[in-house]
Amino acid sequence: MIKTTKKLTMIQTAIFITCTTIGNGTLVLPRTITTQLHSPDGWIIVLILGIAFIIVSLLMLHVACKTPTKTIFELNQMIFGKIFGRFLNILLVIYFLTLVIYQVRGLAEIIQFFLLSNTPIFVTTGVFLLVAIYHVRGGMYSISKVFSFLFPITFFVYFFLMGSSLKIFESSNLQPILEKNIFSSWTPYIDGFVYFSGFEVIFILIPFMQKIESAKKALIIGLTLPTLFYITSLICVIGAMGVSETITLTWPTISLIQSFEIQGVFFQRFDMFLLTIWIFQFFSTATSVLSTINIGIKTIIRSSRKNYILLTLFLVPFISCLIPNSIIAFFKFGHVLNYGFLFSFISMAFTYTVQFFLSRKRRVSL
């Protein structure tokens, strides 16, 4: 495979971040957050989370841009030394691996229920992972090219479907706004965390960007788009179906598309489109995270035996995906991932904070 050393533009980086972040979330999000809240205000929570993440990560990015040739993995080893730095990187790699496993397993569940009920899970998982690994081998630029192709399709189909659902939208389902105090407990916010997981990939992408100055714009766009997707999903699902019903649905967004028909168009049943773009998104997230793990492992062990690394990248998720043997285990796994993301985020924030103070110290002591 011809490896190119081209770098990413701002738009490509933004799309990269968006594709990594929007994964499993949008299909399940309306149920998990509404179950915690028991009120239709989930979209306000997602809005708050989105803004909070943008602000905090911009601060982190500010520090990261001072060392633009280093990924977060290299920075960890530089600052904390070989042993502790490696240890931290290993933990991050494990977290990213669980993220991949979650996405791939989610994909397998959906394909098995809605599309190919007779195909064994290991076939769909295996094929999916093989394609993703092959893609990873091509490098960051080729990955982002594919994302730039897939994402606009996802964007237009998704908003077209959500717009069509306004046919059965009832604003009374979303009212009264803020009937319950949304700050009374933090569990809805923690449940919302996992949906933003993946955006940390920006801290690996900085060395691959053409212009470092545009990283901030890329990050803002890259976080705003997922927030927009999630808020739309919440408002449309709860507006059409109400809180009580959404709580009972396994895949609320898919059920929403099944709830109405668009007359006069050639296709009348649109949930196939939703599932297709969602398969794109699962694939994007998995590929992006796998490439992150690839870089991480290379930084940890400094080996150029790339085929062995790729083989591990395939086998570990493949085998682990087959372990949870029911859909409930899968959802519980997603819940645990919230804490994994929290760890990853805090660890990166910690790294950048230390870096910030170290660089100040260096400047002062000069």
Next chain:
Amino acid sequence: MQRISFVSGLALDEREDKKIELIYQILLPQSSMDSNSTGIPQTIIVQSVGKNLLEAVSNVALKEDRIYSEHLKVFLIGENLAKHRNIKGLINHFIRDDEVRRSSYVILTKGKASMAIKMPVKKKIASEKIFDISRNEIYNGKILTPMRLGKASEYLQAKTSFLIQALRTNKGEIIYDGAGIIDAKKQRLKGFISPKDVQSIQWLKGETKGGVIPSKIDKKPLTYEILSLNSKVNPEIKDGRLSFNIFIKAKGKISEDWDPHENSFGKPYSHQVQEVIEKRMEKDMRHAMNTLQKKYKIDPIQLGSYVHNKYPNYWKNHKKNWDEIFSQTSINYFVQVKVTNFGTKGYQ
């Protein structure tokens, strides 16, 4: 294609022996070799019986090819079944199943649902005809907005009472005839309301898409056709007592007027016409609400949701006995009718 059975409509009934009977209306693929093909799809009727719904559904496999429910458009629920069995439980299987769409319509039948689905109809098959008549809302206001399976599930889940369109069969004809009240607490059919009451309720909620109001001016027939109608429901709490103010704005045209003194070109006559229609609409709406408040003592038109939005605290304290409160609330109507057109003849 020959190996799969496409279901177009499903009728659910309760038999005398308390078993559930399912009647599937299955489309047959038309063979182009058939010289008798008249363009009407051929259907066959498949019947299956069971102690509960899923037993009846699985018993179909004993006599018919695999049923493919993606084109299932209409569920017909028989009167006895809806009165005696928990409706939420009945539709549970269909909601869980991925093939059955949440967008399929649910309709109640007075009498047995199997009668309606077996009805031989000239141009279309019964389930398609039933489905298509539900689209006639623009022509006749006595048709309720069709109840989607998903929406029925949402109401049942939220424990809100609601209305479902009803139909009856008469001398080989299928006629839409009023609506059935589904009691959310018991999750069963409580009773029926007449088509005229359905029309008045559609006005009240602003959900009407058309329809004709026959009335009398100077004892001569006058017919007003609604082109558009907006309504605003405003709950009001004064001294702890709840009342509703309903504001209706209708625009329409006169489609029939036998009054020999008609002068639609002049203002005083138009005002007279407007007053006649306004009084008529208010009278009809009062009658409909009377049926709901005094006869059935239940709120199947979700007036409670307006109270919930405007007075959330009051709702929190009173939602448990909302039906009783509803039966005692006074309702004030403010109808404003406008005649925008009277056709090509305006004077007699």
